[in-house]
Amino acid sequence: MRILLVEDDDNTAQLLVRVLADRHYLVDRAEDGEMGWDFAETFEYDLILLDVVLPKLNGIDFCQKRRKIGDRTPILLLTAQDNSTEKVEGLDAGADDYLVKPFNCEELLARVRALLRRGNDALPPAIEWGALRLDPSGCTVTYRGKLLKLTAKEYQLLELFLRNPHRVFSQSALLDRLWSFDEPPSETAVRTQIKGLRQKLKRVGASASLIETIYGLGYRLNGKGEPSEKSQPQAPAGDKNYLQTIWQQNKSKYLDRVAVIDRAIANPQDVKIQDALREAHTLVGALGIFGLHGASQQARAVEQMLKGKDNWTTQQENLLFQHLALLRKEIEWGEQNVQPHSPMSQSAIANKRLLIVDDDAALVRVLTAAAIAQGMEVETASDLAQARDILQHQHLDIVLLDLGFPDSTESGLALLTELVRSHPNLPTLVFTAKESFATRVKVARLGGRGFLHKTISPSEVMNAIARVLHCTEPPLAKVLIVDRDPQLLDRLRTLLEPWGLRVILLDDPQQFWQVLKSTHPDLLILDVEMPEFDSIDLCQVVRNDPQWQDLPILILSAHRDSKTVQRVFFAGADDYIPKPIVEPELIARVFNRLERSQLRRTMVAERLTARRERALSQVRRD
Template sequence: MKILLVEDDPTAAYILEQELSTHHYTVEIIADGQLGLELARTFHYDLLVLDIILPNLDGISICRQLRSQGLQMPILLLSAKESSSDRVMGLEAGADDYVVKPYELPELIARIQALLRRGNSTLNTVLTWEKLQFYPDACQVTYSGSLLHLTPKEYSILELLLRNPRRIYSRSAILDHIWPSGEFPTEEAVSTQIKGLRQKLKGAGMTVNLIDTVYGLGYRLKAPPEDLSSAKMSQEKTEPVKTRSHSAPITPADKLQAEAKVQAVLQQVWEHFKESLPSRMMLFEQAIAQLSTGTLELELRLSAQAEAHRLIGSLGSFGLPKGSEVALQIEQLLRLESLGKNEAQLLRYLLEQLKEIVKDKPTTTATASDLKMGLSRLLVVDDDAILTEQIEREALNWGFEVKVATNPTVARRSISSHPPDVIVLDLTFSDTKENGLTLLAELAQRTPRIPTLVLTARNQLSDRVEVARLGGNVFLEKPISSEEIIKAVTQELNRNQKPEAKILIVDDDFQVLAAVSTLLTPWGFQVKTLVDPQQFWETLAATAPDLLILDIEMPDFSGIELCQVVRSDPRWSDLPVLFLSGHNDPEIVHQVFAVGADDYIQKPIIGPELIARILNRLERTRILHRFTEIDELTGTATRRKSIRDLEKLIRFAECQNQPLCLITIDLDHFKHINDQHGHTVGDSVLGLFGERLKQFFRSEDIVARWGGEEFVLGLYAMTREKGAKRLTDFLKIWCQQEFTDGNNQTFRVTFSAGVAEYSQDGTKLPELYRAADAALYQAKAMGRNRVLVSNMGSTHKVESL
């Protein structure tokens, strides 16, 4: 198939061309919009991929002109513009799909393939799976010739999976594909529809489960039964419906080779791209220099803006999404109507960020071997050839590298040469009298431990107790499906992933430091040791550990004194602190916990106990941070975290002599929404509001939920007037969002807001909050649905709906 790619960023275009070539597509690349239009008019293409911002003619105009002339080839638009209004404009111009830069290559390829399938449908088709037949044109589904009566949602889910047989869809992805944007069901709605679909298929006589649940990921179409020919899975000719066949399945080896080829090409392109970076950065430097003096020329501004736009796609293609995000911020900054010294400083900050991101990118080239080594290694110790083959096939689909050992002796050799990440172990073997429990006992002595799942037909309590004593992680009883085995393996492997954590150990005994460091390093910890307590404060700041281990008795400063210092500083008040000591005096133990220690371990150190306590403490800290830093419903920062971040920004604004805009927001009549439409709908409103705020404002801005329907924003280097204008722009967009409850009642939601500024309205966070909150309540008193600036007596109002 032939694809015309109109893209003025040569790097992004070349990378996409190489990826499409591995899928056997013919790609023509044009950098000029007007020339792209002429080629699309003159020659046949199966698909047109258009960037929106192009020289001479933009992608939207190309799309409109082609559709006005009756040309119907599929069109996919690429753009860094991600607002709903931009997407609507592109789709209304006649585009079939709209992908936001930076994009994930696998997703973009999947979308291109879907458009090509739809665009080449001159023949009617029927999708088949065993005895199931799906007629898209007739909107009918049959099994063994009998008509199935499906709900519209069941029908749509089935079509989605049949048209994309190798793709895994999360429940949220299915919601996005199937449900209208005005509806806000929970993910359980997907589970309910799939359950109903499975029951109807089973009732029609289907003996296998058509839809696989991929643990932790979502749903996908089950591979056809092994005894079916490849033609059975293809789209067969029927009367009166004609068909076309699927392409040959891609094996894991094919996928690895294709990925390796793309990675090799990416590495070559990256080297060339790096050579061009100094001139690209110089363009931004020139813009900053002119902007600092208030003399930014229009031509330079437009050139820098266009360069930032190109970098969004290029950096995303190289696997640098953070770089794309910064480039997008630079582009948005350069698009502002008025630019001055404050914007020059922010542009300088963003440029330094961009340089750091690019500098830190690895330069090694991935090979097929490297890619394979990136897979989790699974060792299956079982002599059941049929079951191990099924496990191997299922495990490959889940991204495992699988090795099979038919007895414990072979398993020992495999573990010695290539230690696996996880083991599935049977307890009995036909060719040896050795019991699997012997191998399990040996595995219990390894450091670090390899998660081991015992798989056996022996379901005796004594076996279960012995497996537990020997450290077996999971006990699986035969008979069991390969899918259930791999699901358990994945769950256990995720639970036993090596922790990525930094640990600082302070002890004046070199032998203790060496012993503890040797014990912790194999577990994946980054260990920093310190023998001189005099250097503690500098080392703590430089290391920024996730956990601190202290001895009690040390020269100059005791561990108890160091713990007191840590707990008295807000930056380290939540840092987990463990004490190692030879003391067992109850008074000392009491003193240790009184100064804020989290745990106390008596010397001599017992390795497994120390590891277990560290892992426990880190896991609790991780869970605590999750609930104390991120609001689960809205995805925004919590009140506690945002207060810390806002106070840092205030200190930074003071040092840099910059403004800081603090905004308080309250959704109007929210109690009425909960009372009339239900709390579930109310939660949907809050969730979407938090998501939209994060999308609209800069990534460095603070977006937080302070409770109920109250939100707080912190905008660095922005005055209250500019902050109020930006929030008013958001209010105009938000007011157009429609919600629908369970009774199909449609409604919209407005908000009121107050805006304050450091240092005009105060120099401390409580002062700024009181000023913004006073403006908020004044906005409510004036009729709501508006943004009011503190102490200014004027509002930026949007008429009530």
């Protein structure tokens, strides 16, 4: 496949040529729009990668002219302009796709493959797992060339497993995804379809255990299979070292671009604002490609402010200088942050509301500028009382909290404790100069979602915030664990959170009822032996309340005698797990209880719906 790359920034072009060449594409590079036009007139290309802002002939005009002369070559626009107007203009000009800088190289390659498929029917969007091949274009499945005759449900099951090769699907999850509301939910139906699929795989020579059962949890694709290279593309070998080499060679050039912007602001008669805009635009995409997303966002903020120079206020001019200072610092810190792939997408941060609680005014200004540059809305508090007032009256998405307040008798840990109990769904990251391991343990036990030391760069802080906010799906369920043993609590959190569960820890039974009402868990795990109130007491209290009487309860105990077991179940517990804990067994029991609870709620809802429909039918007849 032959690709034309029209890009004026040497460093960005050099990287893209390397990435595409490593995927065996033949790439011709043009430095401006006119040169790109000459290439397109001379050679036949399968795809054109085209920057929007180009010398001599910009990308929009280039695209329009190619379409006017009847050239239907797929065109992918690359630009740092992230707004709907620019996208509409590019697509109206005839572009087939539009990718905003900075972008992940793997996303670029995926879009390239998609556009090439449109222009070449010989590239089917097949999924492969070893000798097994599923072709969505014809809804066919083959194993070593032998066709499998599958039912619609068997095909859907296999496609789901192939598209999620490492995920375990419970029976209830499969029912939710593949069975419609018109079909009565039945876990027997899942087992029947799985059995039929395995039998048909076995008939064509595939292993019947290709779909394996994880006891007590569900089903997944057998990890012993050998997925093909097509199904799991890898990053180019040595990509990170290659990026760092290019960065070290060109770091000074990017600092020179910042200097041009500085001169344009200080001496507009010597350097035109339009030239400064061009430099800022180049920095947005080029720095983002290197993984320097903090620097890229600062450059984007500078570019946007330069566009409104005629209406600047003194405050806006001061903010521009702050962005430039941050941009220069981010570039100077570049070597330690250059990455082959982008971190969490900016979409995880954009339009989110951040509260920064810190009494260091200078640091707060820097962090505020960094957050605003990424599209966040920011509130700041210099003390804990001010933070509490903001929390009471405003909606927030995340909190960045310092622990040390010299003018207060309280530490940030006090506010963290309050946040976890009164705002359990509001994530809090601790950002502090304290580095003791004991402090880290306290933060983890209290429910902090991250611990950041005040030696990291603003971009690293933003990346940490993005990682916390970048949750494509809500937690599968919330689990409240009550135990006086802090080591066991930490162990259970580490064990359960990777399975998608939101874990709430409580080491003080006195606060159990308050935490239960504020967090609304889907499952309780209680230890038998606790001072003042043991798990038997807590279990009975829960069962006596109509709101919580159906809440699943698991009891942990080191006692295995029949008397203790009888007391546990007589108090209303759903399950009993002896210590020492066998981790796979605990996970299986937790998910079994959660699924049974979900199924029970579904059945209750169906009964209510049926009753309502019968009542309505009776009213109509009457």
